[in-house]
Amino acid sequence: MSSLNRALAMLALAALLLGLLGAALILGSDHLDHRGAIAALGFAIGAAWIGTGLYVWWRRPENRFGALMTWVGFAWLLNAFTAANGAAVFTLAVLLSNVYLAAFLHLLLAYPDGRVSKPSRRRLAAGGYAIAILGPVPALMFGFNESNQQCRCPNSVIDVSDSVTLGNALDAAVNALAAGIVVYVLWVLIERWRDATAPQRRAMAPLLWSGVALMVLVAGTFSATTVTGGGNVSNALALASQVVFASVPFAFLLGGFRTRVIRADAVGALLRRLGDAPGTDGLRGLLADALDDRALQLVYWIDERWVDRKGRPAELPRRGDPDRAWTPVELDGRRVGAIVHDVSLSETPEIVDSVATAAGLAVQNERLEAALSARLEELHASRARIVEVGLAERRRLERNLHDGAQQRLVALSLTLRMAHGKIRDAPEQAETLVAAAQEELTRALEELRELARGIHPAVLSDRGLQAAVEALAVRSPLPVRVVEVPGERLPEPVEAAAYFVIAEALTNVAKYADANEATVAVRRADGHALVEVRDDGKGGADPARGSGLEGLADRVGALDGWLSLDSPPGAGTILRAEIPV
16 A cells, blocks of 8 residues: 555544544534434535545545645534533634635635645635634633523633623624625636636536535625624525535536546547548547647647647647646657647546547647648748858858959059059069069969858869868868768769868867867768767857858758757767768
């Protein structure tokens, strides 16, 4: 037996002992009539609340609602001790006799997870407990003795005066305050109902409406007692409130059972409809019908990320989200998607799991369509980035030509014009100017060669990838070891993509990695060119911090290849590319 089961068993035993002790006090009371019926009814109501609470607690141990229902049942059993013949026990029992109402108010505010999240509602719950305990104090202090009691109850041990008038006035004030708290609770419940989604309303209905009815009756009881000082009206309202209170656990169980039956039938209908039309566009609608959640969403697990039906990135609700939750969909042990649903459906996880299992194959079919949509989305984005990069590169070339070689050629033209004018009159100066022009021409040619190498290196076209990679290694400011490069020529687009992947990776290593060495390897296997650049630097590279790797991914993706980056902090970086040949 688990520790939870042992704890629940001990609570059940404690409830039994407390209930039997209360029944014994009722049966031996000197100031109660119909003692047998009162004892049996009180014990049955407490048993219903505690039994339901322990069951809910056992079913959902992470949910505090079951513990709160159990507490309400224990608080109810304390009422039996008002039958005690001893003054001290009787006085304490009267002080605690309304705690069950405060506990029930707490339960309503904490539904469905057993937690009161808003500070204003926590203060409201605390106020309910305070008024429940302090409410009987005026009656116990003023005029609660043998000379003016309408019942044959024991004397109050805290009685300080025979002033019935003062006691009634204070009692009326307490009742008015209690009625105000109850009215405010009713407003909170109605507000929650208005803000709830349809599934949440269906889950709330059994408890909420019985709670509303009980709060109305309690408010009426307090009001009648304040106005008339008691009597038949307040007694009838008090009796009706106890009847409603007794019905709450049964309404809760019947509501939960009805919900399970309806959802189980919906799952059966879902299975039949999926058999007729598996994987259709109406899958989301079928699941929404089965779980009765119009806002239900389907997302798909593709390439280690979540996407929607159109391939766009999707996010799942965070743990603890008050409105939405999600259930994974698996097929043959593999995650293929998830159902995002109303959080109230988590109260019946077996139903949602059944729906997820039934829809596994259909979700897998839609997942393939979503994967295609995702690739199309990536392709559109990649093409847009390629266009932007192309425009940026053209602007860069224009700027480099204008600021570099073009300016040198303009200066060269001016120098040659000046030399031409001095050939006859000052041949020595003309010779000096021609020499300067020769030097300027050499520099312009060097800049043009460097610019052309950035566009497409001549060594790659003339001698192939191996020579081009070795040239990159020689020009790198840190040691680069070329492990392997195929000797045979690869298709020109593949060679160009591999070259620029290696060039960009070595540039990043030199700038950011703080590495001592880098290695380069290009292999050909299974119809693919496998490119790998590895360094022993500080790692922690983030492709989102720059556009260089994104541009490389677009270049490789245009050839139906892929690019990956493995860069754990402190363990170096590995850039890999796989390009179909």
